[in-house]
Amino acid sequence: MTPISTLSEPLDERKFVVALARGLDLLRAFKPGETMLGNRDFVERTGLPKATVNRLAYTLTVLGYLRLDETLGKYALDAGVLSLGFALLSGTDTLELARPHMRTFAREVGAAVSLGCRDGLDMIYLETIRSETALTLGLASGSKLSMLTSSMGRAYLAVQPLDVRAALLAELKRSAGKEGAALLADAEKEIEAFAQERCCYSFRAWHDDVNAVAVPFREPREGRWLVLSCSGPASSMGEEVFRESVAPRLKALARRLGDTG
Incomplete structure (x- = not known):
């Protein structure tokens, strides 16, 4: 998870939604050129417990930000992430x-x-x-x-x-x-x-x-x-x-x- 000390804005813990931050950390786990990541990759790169990673990955899949390849048991970024990128650029x-x-x-x-x-x-x-x-x-x-x-x-x-x-x-x-x-x-x-x-x-x-x-x-x-x-x-x-x-x-x-x- 992104260290609190490196956030660009001062943190107000009363307003900060930890679950949302953790979900975004899963999306950030993908590196340039990578297309598929498994739960083990997410755990290693975010430091989150496996059970938490499972729930977050499932939620992001339902919302269209991740896509599960059941054959490989790994996730790829889905169209929801792409649409956010286009919104930023435009x-x-x-x-x-x-x-x-x-x-x-x-x-x-x-x-x-x-x-x-x-x-x-x-x-x-x-x-x-x-x-x-x-x-x-x-x-x-x-x-x-x-x-x-x-x-x-x-x-x-x-x-x-x-x-x-x-x-x-x-x-x-x-x-x-x-x-x-x-x-x-x-x-x-x-x-x-x-x-x-x-x-x-x-x-x-x-x-x-x-x-x-x-x-x-x-x-x-x-x-x-x-x-x-x-x-x-x-x-x-x-x-x-x-x-x-x-x-x-x-x-x-x-x-x-x-x-x-």
Whole structure:
């Protein structure tokens, strides 16, 4: 279950519905590229008792958010989740405004440009636009990356209040296991540099041949933090290219879309 300390809003326990939160944790248990999960997977990933997982999975199946494959004894996400995703994307005015600018940016830079927001301890991609010549690993809408290793996640962390950031970093370190300390040190270095750079980088951190830079901005209507990122192949777009060419352009685009602080 998502740790209370890492929630984006202060918790009022009188209003917080634990059963609902647990049900959503089951849906969040699916990782990009996974199509089927069993009860054992849910138990391991959420830490919930097996009996609770059984009841929650049954309820989500009845409501159309999960689909049970009786032959395999495993669950897949169903149409209810897809409809929520489409509602999110269609209701994001900033995304509609950003798309044409992102297309131009991707074409001029020759890379992939993405817009994302926070989802638990990850950043979820709302949109990714690639240039026709981009050779980088592009992530589709709905894909997720850890805050700890992605430039997008580091940029989001950099603009959070100190107490929220500390709680998130502690949980990220714990979830990263043995590599947590090294990954945390790398992320904190980028976060610290944000004060001067006004962006965060990720050089070969989540993939050996991917470099990236990200810039956060607060969208005008809802006031939430979104993050723009640009990624390209490290073999042809080195650190110097990102620092001297890509980052300044991405900062300018972010300022057109919202308040960069």
